[in-house]
Amino acid sequence: MTKMISLQNTLLSSTRTVVRSQFQRRTFPRVIQSYTRLASTMAPQLKDPSLLKQNVCYVNGEWVSAKSGKTFEVHDPSTGKLIGTAPEFDEADTKTAIKAAASAFETFRHKTGRERSKLLRKWYDLMIENQDDLAKLITWENGKPMADAKGEVTYAANFFEWFSEEAPRIYGDVIPSSVPGNRVLTLKEPIGVCGLITPWNFPAAMVTRKIGPALASGCTVVAKAPGETPFTSLAIAELAHRAGIPAGVVNVITANANTPAVGQVLTTDPTIRKISFTGSTGVGKLLMKQCSSTLKKLSLELGGNAPFIVFDDADVDVAVAGAIASKFRSSGQTCVCANRIFVQAGIYDEFAKKFAEKVKTFKVGNGFEEGITHGPLIHDRAISKVEAHVRDAEKKGAKVVVGGNKMPELGPNYFQPTVITHMTTEMAMAEEETFGPVAGLFKFSTEEEVVKIANSSEVGLAGYFFSRDIERVHRVAEHLEVGMVGVNTGLISDPAAPFGGVKESGFGREGSLYGISEYQVTKMVTYGGMGKPLQK
Template sequence: MNSSLFKYSSSAALSVARKSKFQRSTLPVLQTRHASTMNNHNVPKLSDPSLLKLDVNFVNGEWVKAKSGKTFDVYDPTNSKVIGTAPDMDSADTELAIAAAATAFKSFKTWTGRERSKVLRKWYDLMVENQEDIATLITWENGKPLADARGEAAYAANFFEWFSEEAPRIYGDTIPASVPGNRVVTFKEPVGVCGLITPWNFPAAMITRKVGPALAAGCTVVCKAPSETPFTSLALAELAQRAGVPKGVVNVITAATNTPAVGKTICTSPTIKKVSFTGSTGVGKTLMSQSSSTLKKLSFELGGNSPFIVFDDADLTSAVAGAITSKFRSSGQTCVCANRIYVQAGIYDAFTSAFVDAVAKFQLGSGFEKGVTHGPVINAKAVAKVDEHVQDAISKGAKLLAGGQKLPELGANFYAPTILGGMNAEMKLANEETFGPVAGLFKFETEEEVIKLANASDVGLAGYFYSQDIQRVARVAEAMEVGMIGVNTGLISDPAAPFGGMKESGFGREGSKYGVGEYMVTKMVTYGGNSGPIKA
């Protein structure tokens, strides 16, 4: 993926780090600039209005309502106004979608890899053609700036391109047998109907990262879209239909009050053979427990608490830019964003000064406004958690260096991008995923010390560090207990790279050549009776 896709304009405008020693005692608390046109929150019209699907879900190739007729409201996080309504599907609706996927699987699994490749490629082409409308939907229901949403739309489409190229290249093996006369071969086969449960923070990319490999492998899917951001998912379903995806192969359903029941139905259904989930560790444990009743294949990408380490020998300007990208992309609402920023003592003051200067350049407001770099967090619950972490840190001795307050004048879901200095391991931010625009800076002295701090977590999704010492790079990369590491970069997402964690951050990998394997099973065939002379 192009590394510029998710960079904010403020990252490019970073000032050169000041060489003078940073004096925390005299630094004023900085405020971010607010967009002056906040009250003019006008959503651009879609070029193709038919991509906005209200009150319907996509099941068995048709647009259907919930059998109960129930719907739920979807809110614009920028101004808390209702965008529209979506069906509140229940267990019975979910069973119909599962049945449709099961019927479709009987024929879809017989398609050649090349045939599946062509459909995925067409779906990719349609996403590219409709990128601006997809980005508009993302910004509208998620709140991220439009430039950021355009980057996500392109990134999401790239998964279909990637897996369209993987579909024809799924190979088995020929294995030398230890028994004379036997021949052993393996085949890769689709696991079957898959249940996909996706989050709201990347409403397009989290769909395509799961659906792409599933279809490449020959599986059919029932995708439970997030209640906060369902319309992006449904727009992708419309494009699937246009791309020629057969009916029943892709089913997209929504739920709000019925979400627990829908999730349980997916996990306990004997028809569904695999579940892929992206979300919190707590919910992941519940889904794993429910899935145990049928021993499904699982891939879970769960919570993170990513350490971001800056060593004394780091390039300061690059480290600040990387920390800005990693920490504040999507207002800190990514599973791989930096949550704990560890800075070695020799560079701590200079880094902090440059980091505060960079954050002061942010501009908050509606994602549709020109010049806005950061939008709201998703809802009031997210605001409350962010503020709880900030207040807890301050009460335990952290120094507020920027932000630190709600911004009700912009909207109920806005929180100022915040920097806290003097952090320690006793604070909530050090032990819990904040999932918001708060950067906590921890000072450390030695490499050994920071490795212990970085690994002192039950989760291990991503980690980052900056150093120009090649031997240190090798040591630290091997020592960090995370599934993904960014060395001298704050951006690691790429369709070509395996995405996933260790410890309580889950298991399995998405994207890359490994991603398609999560949707396949290996079948072994032994052919006997092949010894003896060849008959004339």
Template sequence: MSHNVPKLNDPSLLKLNVAYVNGEWVQAKSGKTFEVHDPSSGKLIGTAPEFDSADTQLAIDAAAAAFPSFRNKTGRERSKLLRKWYDLMVENSEDIAKLITWENGKPLADAKGEAAYAASFFEWFSEEAPRIYGDTIPASVAGNRVVTIKEPVGVCGLITPWNFPAAMVTRKIGPALAAGCTVVAKSPGETPFTSLALAELAHRAGIPKGVVNVVSALKNTPEVGEILTSSPFVKKVSFTGSTGVGKLLMKQSSSTLKKLSFELGGNAPFIVFDDADLDVAVAGAIASKFRSSGQTCVCANRIFIQSGIYDEFAQKFAAKVKDFKVGGGYSEGVTHGPLIHDRAITKVDAHVRDAEKKGGKVIQGGQKMPELGSNFFQPTVITGMTTEMALASEETFGPVAGLFKFETEEEVTKVANSAEVGLAGYFFSKDLQRVFRVAEALEVGMVGVNTGLISDAAAPFGGVKESGFGREGSKYGIAEYQVTKMITYGGMGQPLQK
């Protein structure tokens, strides 16, 4: 019973063999498709079109053709379209959650949370759309008037990952549409059906044709990425994914000097000081480390516990992890699902074996779970971690919590900041002065203080260093899709002629 196939309330939300271009459902011109498998059971869910550069070009052309009229809609008109799309997402949230669980594997309760989180970006940016303000600037030349207005950057290429099949799409499309841009969104090869369901809801919401295009590819992903980054019609690319791919896309974008925003890999430090509330810290670590079985870019990756509470923390933390129930995402009571594919399992297993070999001690989990399926791994806790272990410098992206011991605030801050990336960081302390010191000292784009969950449409999401640049969500998110135009009006200060 562990691997059920979901029944959708509205089966027409599952779009097989088609992608969404210029307001129509189309197949790849080549007729080629790729298979999408349920990571829990390994069973085929269905096939999606394998778009190539020519197919993608048609989507770019559609977005370019739709841009002039869409940019001229008022902010209030665009707001109403986003609001309608939001309402439809809320009405269909159960089906969206089922699709997320089916193709991504996360437990249904998590998927429901993601469906609500994803919808919240349309709600948020529907409210930002009518509030796009410029400035009037006093000129230093007599008689001149300087005004700025915010304009949409143009056609946007959006490339999203599989770990949040709904939220990563809405977090990019929401601000793009609010600003007056049109988009070509590349759905993840592992999880295309959630974003295609969102495209169906966009269609029902009355989003004009060509404004939102959703294309799919697996094998041809590099080819699709290359045309989005090199096309002179695409003025901006937003990408969420690995740092390595981000560097490649940035290089490809240089030929046309695109506006870019990148949300790339992380290696989040999670620090618990002696003076923290231990139970709050344990709960925070559970939430931050094991959300989506550790497959998020803001998951705690290196967990640092001050020596005075190290043993007690490890014991309480491992006891909580022991209570997890791993299984297929639709099964009753399951808290954690499978990893996305066999490559993820291989990496997680390698990190655990490497830690063991170098003196780490597995106090909970540590093994594959073939009895459930090939993509399951026990939620794992390892003590005695050192900086020589692979987990210290690489993002695990799986359910493995390695606990490092530290002595001083200065020492832990230095080690936390030694990573090349800087997306999220977390720490727990009751000392107010320390809270300010450490929050400001961590070289990351986002800090959680006494909390393990920082995702919120109101909060600006993004990193520093090799975690990329640009911010998503919040009042800052819309600026990534705008350019500032300055207009100087001359001869405005002439006195009235008698």
């Protein structure tokens, strides 16, 4: 890799001299581009190679392999090349991790909020110090461009910072009693050992968003990393070790083929008192059913079908920028991506033209290449779903104005950023979450009409709308059946904001001051005999 970069720099240096021949003028840029592309397909060089943990998971403060010795392969979605292997944990391995977390809980729960705060703050500092390496791991196993990956690391670390500040501020209440002489107090206590199951689309942020509040409240965790992107979670676990998180408090395990079996253990073992899951609605329902046997507390952040509404009175340029940010972030692979873009008839053509022109400027490719704005999708199943939605829309009368096809010249998991007009509610994209770089534009006439269509979905995670009418802003924000609303913005995620949905998008909130309560129980204590007069 070093030699490749050196050769590339030599070629770049050569272009700074006067190039006299036409052949040189044509050839040098092509050669440089060729070497840049070749270099991007090679393994990234980490400043700290020890952050790449292969064939081991983090259990009880130690790096251990699966008892069976089995592993699974993890591949780069950009190139299809092997990144490495991770342990295939099974039921017995998972129970060992649960046992370690249960043992650690007996001590960790009694640490003061200030002590837990300092541990989380140290963990935050280490993530920021190692931001470049963590971003490289994210780009390598997830595919998103380096700029996006660095942004995710900052976002992920900020959950540790936020909850480090919440940990010392866990308060109960004093409640006036209706019984003379009694005093009622409430105590906020950690719920216990928590099972955390995270997705691949934000391999750093999803794990910190769950671990941060759990540790702040005094809980211990067993976190199951996603099979597609395990190495980011394992690197974060290594930083937990360096931060001095006590053994057994944080346990990070991996599985691929054994994922259903591991999930079964986490949801049925009585030692686990809470499950937090981010993923599809179908899997969320299955986990909820499994949890019923032991009545665990649940937080579920599930699928979405986000409406994005642009009214006639909106600033079109602001709305276009918001739609770009919401729809195409991480190549459309986020649960809060705009999935149905509704534009009022009066500005539909103007919006569609400006939106399409912006999408045409995107540069798709390997996330390690300079200037790349959008990377690959995570795997071939994602590609198949995206293509199916585009073909379904075309078949039913929609018009593809930008993109619409795979990009095999880049690799098997690339799809062109796509804009489709003349969408109707009969098309698959209106009902299903695309989870890819495809924007379908629907035309509507009235506010009442679009709100009704937006609310027709069975899920309700996020929604967006753009308007400069203050009365409409309040009215529509209250009538949209979603857990989160973005008004004149396409970005709503923030550690300070409560994240979660309604309907079949799940329940519970992550981040914010509300997020820590998901990992607590409220204990009521009534004191009698408190009304006696003072003794003389």
